[in-house]
Amino acid sequence: MQARVPALEAPGRTRRVWFVCDVLGIACAAGTWVLVLGAAGVLLRALLLPARDAAYGVAHGALFHLLAFLALAAHARAMLTDPGSVPLGATPGGPRCPLCGCARPPRAHHCMVCRRCIRKMDHHCPWVNNCVGEDNQKYFLLFTLYTALGSLHLLLLLAIPALRGYARGEWDSHSTLTPRASLVFLLLVALKGFLFASAMFATQMHAICTDRTRIEQLQREGAKQGRGSTWMNVKAVLGHPLSLAWISPFASPQAQRARGPRGVV
Secondary structure, three states, X not given: OEEOOOOOOOOOOOOOOOOOEEHHHHHHHHHHHHHHHHHHHHHHHHHHOOOOOHHHHHHHHHHHHHHHHHHHHHHHHHHXXXXXXXXXXXXXXXXXXXXXXXXXXXXXXXXXXXXXXXXXXXXXXXXXXXXXXXXXXXXXHHHHHHHHHHHHHHHHHHHHHHHHHHHOOOOOOOOOOOOOHHHHHHHHHHHHHHHHHHHHHHHHHHHHHHOOOHHHHHOOOOOOOOOOOHHHHHHHHHOOOOOHHHHOOOOOHHHHHXXXXXXXX
């Protein structure tokens, strides 16, 4: 069962929090948090706390939990940020959406889950329970980036000790390998997270650099209002100017765009 997202307020007023009441999306988003937090807890209990080297445990624990924190922060921003919905009952003129009745601007598409037309809609992602569009693409990109880095870090933490044991000859034809269930869980979560997140990150970067959403790629449409160079396309999503705010899920790209130069290449 689905409920409509909150309607936009009148121009000049503060927008309410955006949230899509979709059962499947809520389950997938909650599952993402459970997997990330579960992996962080299992890693701490199964690998880092039993480690004899305290510096090793502190350094790797701090790095992984930082990446997990940034990934979940970006996930929350991507889920709770209006992706670029077209206001209902917009100014008359131009083509109108037959489903929601709004005056649909160029490059906007109607999402059947959000029940709204979304500007520069890339796709609807159940894992963030929201569309990926003009106003939250940065957060989704950072979510995939930090998830991929955290998963890669976890894979290395599991693989390096195993390879060292093999190099020392601890494995032979007579040895029996019986990994703990906790390590199997970490391996599966890390492998799934790395494959999914890295593929989505590469897809999003390609869409951003070419200024063509996935919908436009599938429909073989070109960006009719492309911004030109790859560098300008990247800055249009992450904000102006180049700064550490690009990799921060707490910095709004809209504010950066407003402060930055419009015609700088």
